[in-house]
Amino acid sequence: EPEVTQTPSHQVTQMGQEVILRCVPISNHLYFYWYRQILGQKVEFLVSFYNNEISEKSEIFDDQFSVERPDGSNFTLKIRSTKLEDSAMYFCASRTRGRGEKLFFGSGTQLSVL
Amino acid sequence: GENVEQHPSTLSVQEGDSAVIKCTYSDSASNYFPWYKQELGKRPQLIIDIRSNVGEKKDQRIAVTLNKTAKHFSLHITETQPEDSAVYFCAAEDDYKLSFGAGTTVTVRA
Numbered sequence: 001e002p003e004v005t006q007t008p009s010h011q012v013t014q015m016g017q018e019v020i021l022r023c024v025p026i027s028n029h030l031y032f033y034w035y036r037q038i039l040g041q042k043v044e045f046l047v048s049f050y051n052n053e054i055s056e057k058s059e060i061f062d063d064q065f066s067v068e069r070p071d072g073s074n075f076t077l078k079i080r081s082t083k084l085e086d087s088a089m090y091f092c093a094s095r096t097r098g099r100g101e102k103l104f105f106g107s108g109t110q111l112s113v114l
Numbered sequence: 115g116e117n118v119e120q121h122p123s124t125l126s127v128q129e130g131d132s133a134v135i136k137c138t139y140s141d142s143a144s145n146y147f148p149w150y151k152q153e154l155g156k157r158p159q160l161i162i163d164i165r166s167n168v169g170e171k172k173d174q175r176i177a178v179t180l181n182k183t184a185k186h187f188s189l190h191i192t193e194t195q196p197e198d199s200a201v202y203f204c205a206a207e208d209d210y211k212l213s214f215g216a217g218t219t220v221t222v223r224a
Contacts (some may be wrong), residue, residue: 036122041156043150043203043214056211091157098210100146100165107159 002026004106006092012112015084021077021109023092033093033103034067034076036060043091049075050098082113116141116208120215128223133191135218139203140185146207147180147187151200152217162189183208193223 005024013019025032034046041106049067057065066078075094081084092106127133139147148163163169163189164178171178175194178186191198198218199222206211 023139031210045211045213048211050210093205099207102148102160102163103212105159107157 025094029094
């Protein structure tokens with residue numbers, strides 16, 4: 001089965017630093033997402049992206065966050081100035097259609113902000 | 115937005131017994147309801163999903179039921195095995211995104 005790939009698997013950063021999390025969605029997928037999961041908690045929606053623009057974002061996704069699809073394969077999440085509370089597992093996900101279809105998750109990036 | 119409630123938060127069952135997890139959702143327009151299994155440190159993996167034009171769906175030992183009128187859906191695992199031990203998340207589709215429940219930690223005792 002095709003997979004969504006994410007790099008790095010772990011990222012440690014100092015508070016206030018910028019981080020970029022990278023994802024390669026499945027090649028024929030058109031809808032891309034970032035979710036995060038704080039340890040022991042539920043998976044929370046951050047942002048959805050379609051046709052090279054954000055289609056929806058949650059209240060978590062404030063001005064410190066941005067997403068980009070810089071080329072035909074990569075999808076990135078940037079956190080401009082990290083806070084301690086940004087520490088979480090960040091999952092990229094993709095699917096071919098926007099509704100009613102399986103969402104494929106990447107293996108995640110564990111972000112630790114010190 | 116969609117609000118998904120999931121119960122119980124933990125479930126311990128004897129190997130061979132059944133496990134049932136229940137979820138409710140708030141948005142009557144939701145029409146896609148997947149269930150994900152997450153093992154420790156791993157990505158969520160889809161195990162079964164159901165759409166609103168179907169009341170029940172089975173896949174071997176796993177079944178999901180949906181009651182659109184009451185806005186609830188349930189996961190049933192029969193003949194549980196130790197490898198079923200994991201965290202299970204229900205989700206409901208809200209516009210073009212999934213909203214997840216808080217998860218159920220299932221422990222299957224040998």
